[in-house]
Amino acid sequence: MSKPKILAFSGSLRAESFNHKLIERAAVGASSAGAEVNVIRLADYPLPVFCEDDEAANGLHENAIKLKQLFIEHDALLIASPEYNGFFSAALKNVIDWVSRPCEGEAPLGCFLNKHAAVIAASPGGLGGIRGIPRLQALLTGIRVTVIPATIAVSSAHDAFNPDASLKNEKHDASLLAIGASLANAAAASKA
């Protein structure tokens, strides 16, 4: 059977994003469990704030089409989002809104069908972005994604990583790797 494919990204557009680092480390756990992991940056797919008038006039933005295709090609989503004012990022919500728009002949929410996801977060603050996690999990569940319950919120993110991108806290590092592995296993079981 082919390897499960995981699309991994953070909801941050920042070049030095702690959440992107978190994704790269969780991806190691997923790869070790046998998944093929494709780590992307949403900043490479800039999108205007979604507006139905623009969509009616111009159709789906080319970067939304590219992202939607990536979603379709992968079995699972590994997502880390910054917490802004208690919520996951607007950039991430905007991407989800764009890719949720149907192309001709596509089933409603087609690019989310049969998808698993894991949601994690990092923040320089003391709570690690934990308030945004259930909100993103709820959003994904509402669009038919199966969200695995395992999660982590890494606090003091500015001081949490070793130079090799592992977490200094060994227990947290093991948990992060295990989340990547759990997502890989869930996606593999779903493919079987």
Ligand SMILES: Cc1cc2nc3c(=O)[nH]c(=O)nc-3n(C[C@H](O)[C@H](O)[C@H](O)COP(=O)(O)O)c2cc1C
């Ligand atoms: C507008 C704004 C709101 C923020 N709100 C929160 C917040 O509610 N909770 C939190 O832990 N950090 C908050 N932060 C700090 C972010 O967690 C921090 O900028 C973080 O580094 C962003 O994630 P990134 O490193 O992946 O880009 C906020 C930052 C900004 C710019």
